[in-house]
Amino acid sequence: MSLDAHLVVRRPGFTLDLTLTAEPGEVVALLGPNGAGKTTALRALAGLEKTGGHVTLDGQRLDDAPPEHRRIGVVFQDYLLFPHLSALENVAFGPRCRGVAKAEARTAALDWLTRVGLAEHARKKPRQLSGGQAQRVALARALATEPRLLLLDEPLAALDARTRVDTRAHLRTRLAAHPGATVLVTHDPLDAMMLADRLVIVEDGAVVQVGDAAAITSRPRTDYVARLVGLNLYRGVAHGHSVRVADDFDLTTRDPQEGDVFVAFPPSAVALYRERPAGSPRNTWPAEVAAIARHGDSLRIELTGPVPVAADVTPAAAVELGLAPGGRIWASVKASEAHSYTA
Amino acid sequence: MLAALRLSLLTATLATAVCLVLGVPLAWVLARSELPALRFVRALVTVPLVLPPVVGGVALLLVFGRRGLLGSWLDDTFGVSLPFTTAGVVLAEAFVAMPFLIISVEGALRAADARYEEAAATLGAGRWTAFRRVTLPLIAPGVAAGAVLCWARALGEFGATITFAGNFPGRTQTMPLAVYLALEQDIDAAIVLSLVLLVVSVVILAALRDRWLTT
Numbered sequence: 001m002s003l004d005a006h007l008v009v010r011r012p013g014f015t016l017d018l019t020l021t022a023e024p025g026e027v028v029a030l031l032g033p034n035g036a037g038k039t040t041a042l043r044a045l046a047g048l049e050k051t052g053g054h055v056t057l058d059g060q061r062l063d064d065a066p067p068e069h070r071r072i073g074v075v076f077q078d079y080l081l082f083p084h085l086s087a088l089e090n091v092a093f094g095p096r097c098r099g100v101a102k103a104e105a106r107t108a109a110l111d112w113l114t115r116v117g118l119a120e121h122a123r124k125k126p127r128q129l130s131g132g133q134a135q136r137v138a139l140a141r142a143l144a145t146e147p148r149l150l151l152l153d154e155p156l157a158a159l160d161a162r163t164r165v166d167t168r169a170h171l172r173t174r175l176a177a178h179p180g181a182t183v184l185v186t187h188d189p190l191d192a193m194m195l196a197d198r199l200v201i202v203e204d205g206a207v208v209q210v211g212d213a214a215a216i217t218s219r220p221r222t223d224y225v226a227r228l229v230g231l232n233l234y235r236g237v238a239h240g241h242s243v244r245v246a247d248d249f250d251l252t253t254r255d256p257q258e259g260d261v262f263v264a265f266p267p268s269a270v271a272l273y274r275e276r277p278a279g280s281p282r283n284t285w286p287a288e289v290a291a292i293a294r295h296g297d298s299l300r301i302e303l304t305g306p307v308p309v310a311a312d313v314t315p316a317a318a319v320e321l322g323l324a325p326g327g328r329i330w331a332s333v334k335a336s337e338a339h340s341y342t343a
Numbered sequence: 344m345l346a347a348l349r350l351s352l353l354t355a356t357l358a359t360a361v362c363l364v365l366g367v368p369l370a371w372v373l374a375r376s377e378l379p380a381l382r383f384v385r386a387l388v389t390v391p392l393v394l395p396p397v398v399g400g401v402a403l404l405l406v407f408g409r410r411g412l413l414g415s416w417l418d419d420t421f422g423v424s425l426p427f428t429t430a431g432v433v434l435a436e437a438f439v440a441m442p443f444l445i446i447s448v449e450g451a452l453r454a455a456d457a458r459y460e461e462a463a464a465t466l467g468a469g470r471w472t473a474f475r476r477v478t479l480p481l482i483a484p485g486v487a488a489g490a491v492l493c494w495a496r497a498l499g500e501f502g503a504t505i506t507f508a509g510n511f512p513g514r515t516q517t518m519p520l521a522v523y524l525a526l527e528q529d530i531d532a533a534i535v536l537s538l539v540l541l542v543v544s545v546v547i548l549a550a551l552r553d554r555w556l557t558t
Contacts, residue, residue, distance in 0.1 A: 046465055047464075047465075048461050048464070048465070066464070067461070067464040067465050068464045068465075068466075068467050068468055068469050069467075070465075071467070072465065073465065073466075074462070074465040076458070076462060080456070080458055080459055080461075080462040082459060082462075082463075082477055082480075082481075083481070084480040084481060093463070093466050093468070093476070094466035094467055097463075097466055097467035097468045097469075097472055098467050141466065142465075142466075145466055145467055
């Protein structure tokens with residue numbers, strides 16, 4: 001039950017053009033900022049949006065098939081549980097539409113509700129369910145049709161932080177048990193990394209990076225991804241260990257490279273000094289403090305200078321350095337912490 | 344008098360049924376489709392709201408009269424003639440009352456989230472199944488409110504009815520027609536009849552209002 005799709009949707013001022021594949025049992029996350037076209041891509045897969053290109057599922061072309069004939073299950077962002085039907089009737093709706101007898105459909109629906117741990121809520125109407133419960137009913141409703149492909153649109157976005165953790169773990173188990181391919185859309189890198197086997201980063205309607213969580217977090221290729229995974233990222237031209245990332249400004253990296261490269265290092269690798277540090281001439285430059293924000297237990301300092309850079313320091317260090325917006329400072333990165341990779 | 348009341352209740356109910364059968368699908372098309380031609384259809388459907396009912400009756404005569412556009416065809420093919428029959432009363436009432444139903448149902452459809460229909464489609468429901476099992480239950484209050492207004496308008500219909508169906512006791516003489524006739528002969532009877540019609544209307548609207556219009 002593998003998916004192979006090339007989606008092309010044109011709107012005034014926006015074009016979505018991306019290819020997407022998913023193997024049976026694989027969970028692929030479309031990750032990107034709001035407005036990148038992730039939901040449009042999902043709707044195009046489901047047949048709710050006209051698309052150029054092609055959608056192929058198990059070798060079968062679905063381009064012209066209406067949504068009701070695609071056998072693609074969708075969990076919508078706000079679930080869209082039918083408000084006039086009970087949880088059980090919602091889940092039984094799909095099997096009923098596929099011609100399953102009423103009693104049989106209800107038995108199957110109860111079975112699905114049991115699997116998502118909601119058997120005792122079967123008679124409740126959607127408005128009587130909590131957000132997390134509604135999410136599970138929506139998942140059960142989509143799975144009850146035994147879809148060849150499961151689509152989830154921001155499955156956890158509507159939940160509060162506490163429910164989110166539980167629901168994410170539950171969703172992970174359920175997705176692992178789903179034999180078909182799954183495509184989920186999210187703007188939360190944590191959801192994507194926890195739930196998906198493979199990440200597809202989408203920006204402005206196009207794929208900018210594909211890989212598993214480890215590859216994406218260690219080697220971001222756009223500023224958006226770098227911000228998501230919390231790395232400083234620069235693009236430049238390498239000559240040996242030296243990479244020119246701005247006019248008259250070179251960074252020294254761990255590994256020698258040639259040509260177009262990215263240089264990445266975490267904010268924790270940036271050390272700040274009040275005076276120019278002695279004995280480390282490389283990767284040291286004067287900078288100005290632009291902003292200070294709390295970041296976990298430390299403070300994240302945004303610096304401007306020859307290149308913008310984020311640095312993490314402890315509150316104590318910040319006090320000692322007398323950091324304040326507009327203040328002058330020296331920044332330094334060890335070459336061993338700055339790694340480079342081909343652009 | 345009882346015959347007129349019974350005829351009024353019967354024809355108003357039948358006219359409402361006709362409006363439901365024709366009006367709900369039409370309202371769905373008006374609410375969901377974006378064809379430019381629908382502006383014209385919408386205007387046509389709502390024109391009885393502003394048209395003097397007598398003019399509506401004349402229009403019906405031109406179309407469904409024995410020598411009318413459709414009427415002559417109906418007469419030749421099926422031997423059916425609508426003017427001056429009980430069926431004619433139902434047609435006249437349905438014509439005048441239809442906009443009340445369509446406007447109410449179209450409003451309910453526009454307020455209802457069309458994405459529920461999309462959700463139903465992804466679960467394997469065709470258009471008709473999605474409409475019957477998802478959309479219709481969601482807009483039920485709007486349909487009921489529209490049907491009540493439609494029924495009340497049909498019950499009070501006078502101008503189109505007397506023009507198109509005439510005033511034959513037991514066959515086309517509805518309550519409003521009986522009231523009008525009584526007014527010329529026996530003013531007290533006319534007042535009594537008017538009160539009866541008023542009470543019937545108010546009682547039914549009040550009873551239904553609590554159930555439908557407030558939700």
